[in-house]
Amino acid sequence: MRLTQIRIDGFKNLRDVVFTPDAGYNIISGENAQGKTNLLEALWMFTGCRSFRGTKERDYLSFSGESLTVSVKFHDGRREQELVCEMSPRSREKKITCNGVPIRQTSQLFEIYHCVAFTPEDIELITGSPDVRRSFVDLCFSQLHKRGVSSVRRYQLILSQRNAILKQHLPASQTDVILDIWDRQLAAVGTYIALRRQSYLCRLEETCRELYSRISSGAEEISAAYKSQVFGKRPEFSQDSLQEAEELYYKKLTDAREQDRELGFTTCGVHRDEIELQINGVSAREYGSQGQKKSLALALKLAQAQLYGVARRESPVILLDDVMGELDRSRQEVVYTIIRNMQVFLTTCHDEVLIPELSGHRVVLKQGHIIEGDFSGNPPNNGENGLSTDC
Numbered sequence: 413m414r415l416t417q418i419r420i421d422g423f424k425n426l427r428d429v430v431f432t433p434d435a436g437y438n439i440i441s442g443e444n445a446q447g448k449t450n451l452l453e454a455l456w457m458f459t460g461c462r463s464f465r466g467t468k469e470r471d472y473l474s475f476s477g478e479s480l481t482v483s484v485k486f487h488d489g490r491r492e493q494e495l496v497c498e499m500s501p502r503s504r505e506k507k508i509t510c511n512g513v514p515i516r517q518t519s520q521l522f523e524i525y526h527c528v529a530f531t532p533e534d535i536e537l538i539t540g541s542p543d544v545r546r547s548f549v550d551l552c553f554s555q556l557h558k559r560g561v562s563s564v565r566r567y568q569l570i571l572s573q574r575n576a577i578l579k580q581h582l583p584a585s586q587t588d589v590i591l592d593i594w595d596r597q598l599a600a601v602g603t604y605i606a607l608r609r610q611s612y613l614c615r616l617e618e619t620c621r622e623l624y625s626r627i628s629s630g631a632e633e634i635s636a637a638y639k640s641q642v643f644g645k646r647p648e649f650s651q652d653s654l655q656e657a658e659e660l661y662y663k664k665l666t667d668a669r670e671q672d673r674e675l676g677f678t679t680c681g682v683h684r685d686e687i688e689l690q691i692n693g694v695s696a697r698e699y700g701s702q703g704q705k706k707s708l709a710l711a712l713k714l715a716q717a718q719l720y721g722v723a724r725r726e727s728p729v730i731l732l733d734d735v736m737g738e739l740d741r742s743r744q745e746v747v748y749t750i751i752r753n754m755q756v757f758l759t760t761c762h763d764e765v766l767i768p769e770l771s772g773h774r775v776v777l778k779q780g781h782i783i784e785g786d787f788s789g790n791p792p793n794n795g796e797n798g799l800s801t802d803c
Contacts, residue, residue, distance in 0.1 A: 413487070413729060413755070414433075416486060422473065423453075423454045423472055423480050424450045424453075427780045429777075430782075439766070441776050442776050443778070447780040449531075449734070452733050452757060454482045455484065455731060456731060458524075461551060464733075478501070479500045483497070493511055495521075510524055522558070522560075527729045529730075530713040530732050532734060532738070534710075535706055537708075538705040538708055546609075548687075549613065550564050552616070552719070553612040555720055556719075567682065574591065574595070575676070577594070599659075606642065616716070623714050624711040628704075633692055634708060634711070636690075636712075641682070641685055668680045707743070710739075731756075734759050734760065736760060737760050744766070744770070
């Protein structure tokens with residue numbers, strides 16, 4: 413996949429931003445607080461995921477009270493398509509269309525538009541709480557499996573319904589009848605999510621181990637393991653054992669009902685799982701240095717992009733927000749070898765720190781406006797670093 417035209421007006425501080433991106437590397441430069449990250453955030457918006465900065469949708473609008481319009485044209489390997497997002501200060505409701513047809517559910521965007529973003533805040537994948545790592549893996553497998561995103565959302569809905577019942581502190585006999593209905597559903601969806609997490613983690617670990625070894629020049633080794641509260645560490649699933657796994661999940665829920673009633677929430681399930689990341693056999697979160705944590709977070713994101721490209725037979729668009737400037741030349745070269753055949757948008761305050769291989773189309777932003785860049789509207793360059801039209 414590659415973007416062929418970008419138009420942004422009214423997204424935070426961005427005004428009349430129009431340019432034709434290169435099929436390879438696009439460097440968004442400028443001083444701090446000029447709108448570089450806002451531009452990447454506007455591109456990310458069409459993934460259907462929450463903002464990688466945690467921005468609420470109503471805050472996409474500028475302080476000036478103007479309407480927001482963002483449109484991207486892109487080639488998906490078969491044809492060119494266009495996504496348009498509009499939002500007005502009055503309704504503050506985001507409306508997205510694809511080729512003029514309204515997108516009713518954001519899950520539809522998972523099948524249409526594909527990005528992988530890496531920001532300095534992604535170190536939270538290592539240092540943050542377990543839910544950060546769970547959300548990352550859930551996003552990753554949902555990009556590859558159409559049922560993924562709906563299953564994750566359905567699980568959260570069922571879980572909230574179950575917790576609402578527990579908070580009522582009804583008599584046990586009455587509660588059990590109601591809980592039994594929800595527990596059967598929770599067990600089925602939870603088992604599916606656990607299966608997908610374990611399957612994805614196996615592939616992610618293998619790919620990430622190789623990438624991290626290259627980043628660390630072979631001096632360190634990493635591991636990534638799924639620790640399921642229901643099924644244990646590195647659970648094994650097969651098509652024949654799925655029903656048995658669902659029954660085990662259901663039994664765990666029923667066994668915990670008394671404790672759940674006392675506490676008023678569900679204590680057992682995939683919402684309490686952990687992704688265990690280690691460097692040289694010890695916890696990366698507890699014992700890793702700052703440099704090791706940054707390198708591991710980068711390897712995880714690069715592995716995500718690589719696995720996506722293999723599974724989908726097309727490369728995602730890569731968004732790198734102020735990342736390359738923090739890497740030395742050798743680490744930049746490793747990143748380059750992974751993303752060299754992908755379309756990349758990277759932000760930087762200092763172009764001179766980038767290795768020559770990352771040179772490409774340059775857009776300079778100042779106070780939300782392009783002050784230097786390609787205004788020609790010509791088709792993007794399909795040079796040796798770009799994607800071909802049939803990727």
